Amino acid sequence: MAASEKHPFAPETALVTSGRDTVAQKGFINPPTQRGSTVLYPTADDLLHHRSDYQYGRHGTPTTRALQDALRVLEGPQCAGVGLAPSGLSAVSTALLAVLRSGDHLLVCDSIYRPTRSFCDGLLTRYGIETSYFNPLIGERIADLFRPNTRAVMVEAPGSQSFEMADIPAIAAVAHARGALVIDDNTWATPLFHRSLDQGVDISIQAATKYIGGHSDIMFGTISANTRAWPLIAEGIRLLGICAGPDDVFLALRGLRTLAVRLAHHQRSALEMANWLGGHAEVARVLYPALESDPGHAIWKRDFTGASGLFSIVLKPVPQQAVHAFLDELKLFGMGFSWGGFESLVIPFDCSTYRTATTWAPGGPTLRLQIGLEAVDDLKADLDRGFAALKAAI
Numbered sequence: 001m002a003a004s005e006k007h008p009f010a011p012e013t014a015l016v017t018s019g020r021d022t023v024a025q026k027g028f029i030n031p032p033t034q035r036g037s038t039v040l041y042p043t044a045d046d047l048l049h050h051r052s053d054y055q056y057g058r059h060g061t062p063t064t065r066a067l068q069d070a071l072r073v074l075e076g077p078q079c080a081g082v083g084l085a086p087s088g089l090s091a092v093s094t095a096l097l098a099v100l101r102s103g104d105h106l107l108v109c110d111s112i113y114r115p116t117r118s119f120c121d122g123l124l125t126r127y128g129i130e131t132s133y134f135n136p137l138i139g140e141r142i143a144d145l146f147r148p149n150t151r152a153v154m155v156e157a158p159g160s161q162s163f164e165m166a167d168i169p170a171i172a173a174v175a176h177a178r179g180a181l182v183i184d185d186n187t188w189a190t191p192l193f194h195r196s197l198d199q200g201v202d203i204s205i206q207a208a209t210k211y212i213g214g215h216s217d218i219m220f221g222t223i224s225a226n227t228r229a230w231p232l233i234a235e236g237i238r239l240l241g242i243c244a245g246p247d248d249v250f251l252a253l254r255g256l257r258t259l260a261v262r263l264a265h266h267q268r269s270a271l272e273m274a275n276w277l278g279g280h281a282e283v284a285r286v287l288y289p290a291l292e293s294d295p296g297h298a299i300w301k302r303d304f305t306g307a308s309g310l311f312s313i314v315l316k317p318v319p320q321q322a323v324h325a326f327l328d329e330l331k332l333f334g335m336g337f338s339w340g341g342f343e344s345l346v347i348p349f350d351c352s353t354y355r356t357a358t359t360w361a362p363g364g365p366t367l368r369l370q371i372g373l374e375a376v377d378d379l380k381a382d383l384d385r386g387f388a389a390l391k392a393a394i
């Protein structure tokens, strides 16, 4: 489907129908997990003119094409192409390397995924690219931070630990007026709940390891771009040799088929859990833009069509051993990094040590929760057991 062509179906329907070629798949619903490097050409002339549907494994297979087609529809009419990467972080690093050059200046929101920050401060610095960080709530005042050599702005909304909501359309308007590209890490909402490319973003990134994969069994990343940015992304992917393994491509496509039902369930349960936690004696604050009480709620409501199952809570001040007692008591909430799978997770976090444009001082211990697909009553009972252990440890 060409960029700017309108898809006839609602996103939920498109998730089911797009990226399927019944004839090419010999009647089967799903494409094969195509393993392949070499593609054979029938004649020397065909070989020399690259005359073939597929040229070489790294440049695409029937499996990658099915996933790219489905993602392009999901990203909406502005999407000119989708690149696939072996992890979310490699999608981020590939996009940045594809867009930036030595001597450039990059603006990144202070709430960005921490390994993205490490990439900017580490490798990009070595390549002569300077990054400065901005308050995610800056809005159009980001204009003050632009320099003549500012080539790109990177946002993430909400921040995946602290949940500040950046005003992406306002930031994008300023960036475009100055000729800069806008890159959005859209992992939290997915394109189902936030059409980045419709909101002024040029390059939209997914850690598909999270909700698109949905089962905690793959590492995967995607880079979607509009007509302005796609040539740069396509070139960067080709020059860097970025490609993903066939099993992960297949599983990402399989995850995509059920994304709408899973996200609807994550959202419903997360809202119920967030409201319940907000009324809990041990909880000072819930950080979740889907709540009316959240400072980012108005922007979320304007720009997003849903909320995923990830949010944070600030506990009332208690000693660290009480927080550990809480965490160690939990049975359904696993302790581990990542999120977006079917299972509930919890981690303690502290952004205060690495922020540079803002101060992180929540006033109590902070925990990030991923609400999985379990029954909410079981999840509440699990947390209540934890809170009882917390109180006993004070």
Ligand SMILES: *Cc1c(COP(=O)(O)O)cnc(C)c1O
Pocket (backbone or CB within 6 Å): 087, 088, 089, 090, 092, 113, 156, 160, 185, 187, 188, 207, 208, 209, 210, 219, 220, 221, 338
């Ligand atoms: C997990 C995550 C990434 C990185 O994805 P990986 O697949 O783990 O490399 C990038 N951005 C955000 C917001 C994430 O949560």
